[in-house]
Amino acid sequence: MSWKRITPEAAAALIAARTPVLLDVRDERSYAAARIRGARHLDNQSVQAFVASVEKSVPVLVYCYHGNSSQSAAAWLAEQGFAEVYSLDGGFEYWRGHYAIES
Numbered sequence: 055m056s057w058k059r060i061t062p063e064a065a066a067a068l069i070a071a072r073t074p075v076l077l078d079v080r081d082e083r084s085y086a087a088a089r090i091r092g093a094r095h096l097d098n099q100s101v102q103a104f105v106a107s108v109e110k111s112v113p114v115l116v117y118c119y120h121g122n123s124s125q126s127a128a129a130w131l132a133e134q135g136f137a138e139v140y141s142l143d144g145g146f147e148y149w150r151g152h153y154a155i156e157s
Contacts, residue, residue, distance in 0.1 A: 057128040057139035062149055065115055065142050074113035074138075077104075079127045080146060088157040090117065090149055096127070110135045117142035117149065 060068065068074055069090075076093035078085045085095040096104055096116075108114075114136050118124040121143045128141040142149065149155065 055132040055135060055137060055139070057125075057132040057141060059121075059125065059143050060115070060140040061143050062152060065140065065149075066153055068113065068115065068140070072113055074115045074140070075108060077114060077116045077127070077131075078146070079116060079118045079124055084119070084146075088146075088150065088155050090146065091154055091156045093117075105131075105134050108136075111137050113138040113140070115140045115142060117145050119145045120147055121145040 069076070076090050077096040078089050078093040079096050082095060082097065114131055116124040116128045116131065116139065121141065124141040124145060128139045132139045
């Protein structure tokens, strides 16, 4: 399996059209303060339950602070059998300056 980097513009279109699972891999405090609408927090404690409970065919969009750490997470999720995995370029820091967030 493979994963892809995705621009924020393409990610917004993906979210609007297909409702991917959104995964925030930032620290718990940052996630609690603000996140992309509908995102789930993913960390070392929750990752195994996520992998076991989510259908591998649904698109998954992973983001971090700036789009670097999410690439490793996306690669790992693809290795676990998720068929369509994306890492958000620019991460949450870019997203919050251009798109809606929740807090």
